[in-house]
Amino acid sequence: MTPLVLTGADVLRAGRLARDVLAVSGGRIVADPPTGARRVDLSGFRLLPGIVDAHGDGFERHLAPRRGAMADLGAGLDAAEAELAANGITTAVLAQFWSWEGGMRAPAFARRVLAALDARAEEGTDLRAQLRFETHMLDDYADFEAAVAAHRVAYVVFNDHLPHARLAEGRRPPRLTGQALKSGRSPEAHLALMQRLHARGSEVPAALDALAARLTARGMLLGSHDDRTAEDRALWRARGVRIAEFPETRAAAEAAASAGDAVVMGAPNVVRGGSHDGKVAAADLVADALVTALASDYHFPALKQAAMLLAPRLGLAAAWALISERPAAMLGLADRGRLEPGMRADLVVLDTAGRVGATFADGVPRYMAGEAAARFLM
Template sequence: MRALHLTGAEVLREGRLAPGGIAVAGGRLIDTPPADARRVDLTGYRVLPGIVDAHGDGFERHLAPRRGALADLGAGLAAAEAELAANGITTAVLAQFWSWEGGMRSPDFARRVLAALDAFDAGGTDLRAQLRLETHMLDDYAAVEEAVAAHGVGYLVFNDHLPHARLAEGRKPPRLTGQALKSGRSPEAHLALMQRLSARGPEVPAALDALAARLGARGVTLGSHDDRTAGDRAAWRARGVTVAEFPETRAAAEAAAAAGDPVVMGAPNVVRGGSHDGKVAAEALVAEGLVTALASDYHFPALRQAALRLAPRIGLARAWAAISERPASMLGLDDRGRLAPGLRADFVVTDAAGRIGATFAAGIPRYMAGPVAARFLA
């Protein structure tokens, strides 16, 4: 693409919003625009770093618009990328289950998603996979390692969604029939599977120790999901599982932050003003400096919305860093998340109210609309 010189805007860099401009060439931000650069006047607008989403499963509805109606996965990823771009997200970690729950969360579907991602050209937007492994699927550990190696998966999170207490009491879990239908099993077969997996609990800690060590040796970033206590976090940290993803309590979040572990919280939690199911509220944790990064979780627009909600309280620079610079750093992506010469030209153009007019990923326009588009087309 022809080099760009964007002038007249307020630009968020080095921790402050100030009048200035940016220059883009070869997919990177540069110091000085070449003489033939296309000049675009963005007076009245803001240029902010592209959003980095450290965990999102909102793409599932694009891959399967209805239960059982699985679209072509490439077409589904294209639709997901379009929504990501419209919401200013230039790097997205797609959180794919590897779970006993079956259906779109099954190991077979995870393999399909990974293969589709390998084959998909996102046109500049960086789509990456995170595997969410259910800890009690011990017989799948080897297959997970094979998938990680074959597809270059750089981020894996450990989950345990088995209803152990109800199973131990001999009671049926809630929503059993619905879960069974999604998995393609009868309720009886689905319950029996959960019971078998739960019964293997005593084997899990040692197996996790070994698996985490092997994955860590590969350089895979490891996280735990829904830590409830400081003890939970300490146990995961001892395995080299450093990221605390969506801790459920203040105690778990404080323990992670005190040890220097990255803490990821859901942006929808901030937008809603609290957790939808009674867990710790994210907004206060962000304000207190306990949160490294916000993630879209199940709703891509929530990242931008959360930053705008937080800005009056903690400042736009700090709020935006929670959805750009800090998640990028956590993921080891030091070439993005900020606006500085030499970095990827990942940025969004917004009006003063935060509405997105354009999204560029690696210098390529991925979304453009309204008056901002008119400036570029003039």
């Protein structure tokens, strides 16, 4: 890639937006423009750090737009990467289930996704796997741990989606037939599986303690999902699980933040003005400095939208840090999230209306459109 010197733009660095020059060479931001670098005038645009998405499952629709329709998962990941780049995302943690729910959440499908990620070229948009493990799958603990090691997965989140209250009452869970069809099972077989997993609930805490200890000893990032109470968070923290994804209540978020745990909230929650199902509003937690990072959850465009909505209240630098510098630090990615010399050349070009005009990941152009594209093509 030819070295670049980007001039005339307002650059977000050191906590402020100011007119500056940004030089890129060898996939890195450099202090001095290299000899022979190509100069591009980006007057009227803003340059911001590339977005780091700490948790997103929007990639699923690219892998299987219809059930069983996508045989080549590599092509699906390419399509997902194109959407990520169009939304300014340069690092994406793809949240893949390992679940009894079956279908695209089944262990067999998770292995296919991991293999497809392993086969991708390393340059450009950084796609990483997060495995979301259903805690009551006691017979899968060994296979899950082996897959984590074989595919060098660095981030595991623990889920429990069993409808325990309904199962304890002997009642059929809601939406059973639709969920069974997605899993490839009959409703009766799907219900029987849930009942078997629920019945072994007393075995889960000890098994989970041991698994978390082994993963923690390997230096892995561990997260919990949908914590409801401060007590929930304390139990996870005792296991070495230091990331709270999408806590459902203020009490759970406060408990995490006060103990120094990371809190991840959904950007769509900010964009909507609150949770779609009545849980705590992410913007309120952000205002009270309880949120470490925002994540796309199910909608990639929401990250940029959320930052722009929060900017008038927090300032652009602080709002943008929630989707760049802070998630990068949480994930242990010290080489991105800021536009400083030596960092990966992950950057987003925004026009005055806040639209993405270009996205560079590792110094490689991944998306260009409109006037920004014209400037680079001159």
